[in-house]
Amino acid sequence: MKQKKFILQESEIPTQWYNIQADMPNKPLPPLNPKTHQPLSADDLSHIFNKECSKQELDQDHAWIDIPEDVLEKYTFYRSTPLVRAYALEEALGTPAHIYFKNESTNPLGSHKINSALPQCYYCKQEGDTNVTTETGAGQWGAALSYAAKLYGLEAAVYQVKITMQQKPYRSSIMRTFGATVEGSPSMSTRAGKNII
Structure with a gap:
């Protein structure tokens, strides 16, 4: 029988995030402050x-950023998900290529959203924040952030x-x-929402 699923062991989960900006020969231009039109600072x-996520967002020097131990531990709650070989799709396409997808x-x-929500809430907790607020469309990001917030109190x-x-x-x-707490947007609980409504 052909092997269909490949699962990374917990001990093999990466311990660093990769920051592609550091390796780019032509660095992206910095985002501009909408008020001053000057490059944004952290x-x-x-x-x-x-603060930590702001610093990382603008970092163009460090290719590898250590993942905090507590975040790594929480990643193992749901990682790793199987990498699946799509034999039927390969056959349908008549391709010699091997096709895989993350299930x-x-x-x-959501697939990548919780990977980001956990460290964001971790750093918020480390910096003394007590709450987080976000917007969401279909709801995966909102669900991921809600879960991460719950884990970090x-x-x-x-x-x-x-x-x-x-x-x-x-x-x-x-x-x-x-x-x-979840509210439909636009909402009467925000100034922007009141203006729209």
Whole structure:
């Protein structure tokens, strides 16, 4: 029988994030502060993100960033997901190429979103924040952040696109299960929402 699934052992999960900017010969231009039109600093970004994530976002020097031990531990709750060989697709296409896909179908938090939400909430907790707020469209990001916030003892408020919230009510249920407050957006609870409504 052909091997169909390949699963990375927990001991083989990477211990560092790769920062492609450091290896790019032509670095991307820095994002600009909308008020000053000058390159954003980590301090500028820290009004939206935690300080550590702001620093990492602008880092163009370090190709490898250590993943905090606590985040690595929480990654093992759901990693690794199987890499599956798509034999039927190869046959249907008549290709000699080997085709693989990551099977993320059993993870309701989204494939890559929880990978980002966990360290964001970890750093928020380390920096003394008590809550996180976000927007979400279909709801995977909101669910991932709600879960990560719960793991780190943070309150979470999620503003979900109102029509999507109505079309996919189970996503809101997942977020609320993790303790998040969820509001349809636009909402009367924000200045921007009031202006739109």
